[in-house]
Amino acid sequence: MTNAPDDFNLDDELADTDSWDDETPTTDPYDEPDPEETTGSMDLAERHALRRVVGLSTELEDITEVEYRQLRLERVVLVGVWTEGSVEDAENSMAELAALAETAGSQVLENVYQRRDKPDPATYIGRGKVEGVREIVEATGADTVIMDGELAPSQLRNLEDKIKVKVVDRTALILDIFAQHAKSKEGQAQVELAQLNYMKQRLRGWGGSLSRQAGGRVAGGAGIGSRGPGETKIENDRRRINTKIAKLRRDLAGMKTTRTTMRSERRRNAIPSVAIAGYTNAGKSSILNRLTGAGVLVEDALFATVDPTTRRTTTADGRIYTLSDTVGFVRHLPHQLVEAFRSTLEEVAESDLIVHVVDGSHPDPEGQISAVREVLAEIDAKNIPELIVINKSDAADPMVIARLLQREPHSVVCSAKTGEGIAEALAAIEADLPVGAVELRVLLPYSRGDLVSRLHDKAEVLSVEHTADGTLVHARVSEAIAGELELYTLAGLTEGE
Structure with missing residues (x-):
């Protein structure tokens, strides 16, 4: 994991970024992945490149700090309220916090929590418990303490001062995982924006390094001529962060325009869109692979998918629609991430159907459903039609499956691992796709075969008859397509009939 936010040193990290606006990232086109390569094998291989082997240890004397951190997993203690x-x-x-910590690349040594009416305003946990956590850290040799909640800057500072090791909260942990897994340019920019917004409020320093103001009989002969308002180090760091945030927002605005254009094109062509949403590690990418053969990266880890994937597919009767795999949600998803990923989450908010994937083998699937729906409400997607897909039926308790089916009547059960129930899930998705609002009969000349093909692709064709005068098609279409076919429409059917 990365260093704690309040150890963030902009002099080291951003020394060469005084002119961010003039910088343009350069990439070698030969380093870009093949756009046809969708198996995710390279990502998976890279992610598994360094793994700790239990029982083997090598102590090296001459080794750099970077190499040392690569070879050694971070040892953490988890603390909750x-x-x-x-x-x-x-x-x-x-247990979820432990899974997040392991996903970020750490070894969990101890896991403790405290019962309180509300977190302590000074140290999150009680003052007496802080001493207990410090003793656990000393006994286990832990490097880091991870708190199961979002800490205020003062709480973070107080805990580090007392425990004497790095302290990270749940928000920083999730941001770190996103930073590791984001591969696309847009995803990396979104994660960096969220991290900078988080770090900006948690800058800190000590003693004279805090200020560049001079006054009185200062050392080094500064004195007269050097006094004035000046700019403190924290103010300077915060200004530089704000400059970087502004640049990232401009970049993301340009990327959003591209995404909006693509979405508008699908709307113009009356192509329904389906968004696959759900809790992290519920099996969304596996479902997408089963339904479309997309071949996206699948891994038993939290937030394995950060960059969205959209694939075009067809229904059994030939209608085209799109399926989008989206980033997973989690309890108390940091608001910085929701804001930064808002352009990506618009794929969910503007879809015609949400396929809500639930992990049927999880100890608390109902809690996962509630957490996902909270985020859907936050992005104004709560009124979109929803189909619950209960995944991992091969590992789930049948009693839990029955309970979920009773709680969520509009749901199907499947296993992306074994393929059981996938056909039923696909049929349920196709049944929930929006159908044309206008039912009509059109007589198309044989010279307009392109319109016949368009109806088969974009509409629900009820019947086709070849006559001497042309092709007679009975179909349900969108209002936009009905307007295009007005010249060929036969009387006898009205809208919605």
């Missing part, structure tokens, strides 16, 4: 719900809820939350 349980304020509401049952003990089972608290343990599920801590």
Whole structure:
């Protein structure tokens, strides 16, 4: 994982970025992946390149800090505060935090939580518990403490001062995972924007390094001529971060224009869009692969998919629609990420159908459904038709499956791993796709075969008859297509009939 936000040193990290606006990233076209290569094998190989082998240890004397961090997993202690719900809820939350920590590349040594009415305003956990955590850190030799919540800057500073090791909150942990998994230019810019917004409020420094103001009998003979308002180091760092944030927002605005244009083109061609959403690691990418053969990266890890993938496919009767795999959601998804990824999440908000994938083998699938729907409400997508797909039926308890089916009547059960139920899920998706609002009969000349083909691709064709005067087609179409075919429309059917 990356260093704690309040250890963030812009003098080292951003020393050569005084003119960000003039910088343009350069890439070698030969380093870009083949656009046809969708298996994700290279990403998977790279992600698995460094793994700790239990029982083997090599102590090297002459080794750089970078090499040392690559060879050694970060050793962490997890700490949570349980304020509401049952003990089972608290343990599920801590188990999820452990999975997040392992995904980020760390070894969990200890996992503890405290029962409180509300977090302590100074140290998040009680002052007495801080001493207990410090003893655990000393006994286990941990490098980092991860707190299951978002810490205020003062809480972060107080905990590090008392525990004497790096302290990271849940938000920074999730941002770190996103930074590791983002591959596209847009995804990396979104993650960097979220990280900078998070770090901006958590800058810190010590002693004289805090200020570049001079006054009185200063050392080094500065004195007269050097006094004035000046600019503190933190102010300077914050200004430079704001400059970088402004540049990232401009870049993302340009990328959003491209995405909006593509979406408008699909709308113009009356192509329905389906967004696959759900909790992280619920199996969304596996479902997409099963439904379309997309071959996107699949891994049993949280947030394995950060960059969205869209694939075009057809229904059994020949209608074209798109399926989009989106980033997974999680409880208490950092608001910085929601804001930064808003342009990507618009794929969900502007879709015609949401396929909500649920992990049927999870200890708390109902909690996952609620967490996902909270995010959907935040991006104004709660009113979009929703189909629940209960995945991992091969590993789920049949009693849990029955409970979910009773709770969510409009749902199907499948296993992306074995393929069981995939046909039923596909049929349910096709049944929920929007159909044309206008039913009509058109007589198309044989010279307009392109219009016949367009109806087969973009509309629901009910019947086709070849006559002496042309092709007679009975179909349900969108209002836009009905307007294009007005010249060839036969009387006898009205809208919605």
